[in-house]
Amino acid sequence: MKIKEVIARLEQRFPLYWQEDFDNCGIQCGDKEREVTGIMICFDMSEKVIDEAISKNCNMVISHHPIIYKTGLKKIEPTNRVGKVVCKALENKILLYSMHTNMDSGIEGGNVLFAQKLGLQNLEVLAPKTDMFRKLIVFVPQADADHLKQSLFDAGAGELGKYQHCSYSTDGKGSFLPVEGANPAIGTVGTEEQVAELKLEVIFPVALQKKVVETLFAHHPYEEPAFDILKLENLNYHVGLGRVGTLPEPMELTEFLQFAKKQLNLEVIKYSGKIGRKIQKVAVCGGGGASYVSDALAMNADIYLTGDIKYHDYFIPENRMVVADIGHFEGENFIRDIIYNEINKIFTNFASYISEDEKLEISWI
Numbered sequence: 001m002k003i004k005e006v007i008a009r010l011e012q013r014f015p016l017y018w019q020e021d022f023d024n025c026g027i028q029c030g031d032k033e034r035e036v037t038g039i040m041i042c043f044d045m046s047e048k049v050i051d052e053a054i055s056k057n058c059n060m061v062i063s064h065h066p067i068i069y070k071t072g073l074k075k076i077e078p079t080n081r082v083g084k085v086v087c088k089a090l091e092n093k094i095l096l097y098s099m100h101t102n103m104d105s106g107i108e109g110g111n112v113l114f115a116q117k118l119g120l121q122n123l124e125v126l127a128p129k130t131d132m133f134r135k136l137i138v139f140v141p142q143a144d145a146d147h148l149k150q151s152l153f154d155a156g157a158g159e160l161g162k163y164q165h166c167s168y169s170t171d172g173k174g175s176f177l178p179v180e181g182a183n184p185a186i187g188t189v190g191t192e193e194q195v196a197e198l199k200l201e202v203i204f205p206v207a208l209q210k211k212v213v214e215t216l217f218a219h220h221p222y223e224e225p226a227f228d229i230l231k232l233e234n235l236n237y238h239v240g241l242g243r244v245g246t247l248p249e250p251m252e253l254t255e256f257l258q259f260a261k262k263q264l265n266l267e268v269i270k271y272s273g274k275i276g277r278k279i280q281k282v283a284v285c286g287g288g289g290a291s292y293v294s295d296a297l298a299m300n301a302d303i304y305l306t307g308d309i310k311y312h313d314y315f316i317p318e319n320r321m322v323v324a325d326i327g328h329f330e331g332e333n334f335i336r337d338i339i340y341n342e343i344n345k346i347f348t349n350f351a352s353y354i355s356e357d358e359k360l361e362i363s364w365i
């Protein structure tokens with residue numbers, strides 16, 4: 001099996017268009033045409049992880065954090081951390097691949113697992129992804145509508161959360177007059193034609209626009225298909241960073257913090273806020289989620305758990321919500337398990353490993 005086939009299956013589950021605009025998910029370097037020998041899964045790429053991959057005969061390393069990220073990278077030399085890792089991987093014919101915010105934001109991704117570890121119910125997305133959808137409206141002869149619709153579905157149109165093949169159609173009548181030089185699929189040059197048509201509407205992710213339009217032209221019978229593409233203001237309520245949910249029973253703040261420490265295997269939680277009520281609605285965002293404090297507050301969370309909180313962020317809610325920093329690594333390290341389980345569920349013809357040596361390199365005394 002080629003590496004590109006593994007990637008295709010992973011991206012079916014966690015498409016790259018789920019990633020945030022600032023991100024760089026997917027292939028970092030390497031040749032996806034090679035046969036897979038084994039996969040090493042890690043949190044951060046390092047020379048140590050590449051050595052481990054070499055020792056276990058893995059030619060694909062999948063990390064959570066991209067190694068090439070917001071660097072403005074212009075050249076790669078083994079003179080810094082990124083260069084050393086990339087050079088070593090390429091010298092050893094290892095492909096580097098990352099599943100970052102496409103995994104964090106995804107349906108059944110990192111933040112969902114985070115929320116599940118706390119037993120949260122009725123999950124909503126904390127920061128739904130914006131500007132993600134377009135709508136295609138196309139007019140097609142009724143006889144050709146099913147074929148076109150199926151082709152658009154196959155290209156990835158018509159997906160809404162856990163529903164596929166979503167569309168809406170209305171019957172109508174189209175008219176056209178082919179003029180000199182036209183080659184009409186129906187009717188003749190110089191004669192006005194009226195055809196029973198279907199107005200078909202489907203939404204699709206903006207990242208698939210080229211593919212959807214190419215599919216439309218390939219499968220629509222007309223020489224000049226009539227269609228509209230509309231920009232939608234809809235948020236994606238299924239995909240986005242963070243989750244908000246409710247505990248089955250309210251807890252006192254200290255009781256909840258002890259519970260969270262146990263469930264997430266934490267050494268310490270840093271928090272602020274005296275809300276004067278029990279904790280029931282909980283917002284979470286794995287990694288560095290300081291920029292979503294106001295979103296959690298707007299969703300009436302009692303507490304927001306994330307990492308990388310700065311001093312002033314603690315005071316944004318003015319005691320209307322507790323802000324708790326559990327650490328960046330601690331809120332996402334279990335993502336390695338999701339990737340490992342996903343790979344083992346699908347592929348049985350090569351070995352995969354979670355990096356053994358990797359642990360938090362930050363200490364407290």
Ligand SMILES: [Zn+2]
Nearest residue numbers: 287288328332
């Ligand atoms: Zn992170």
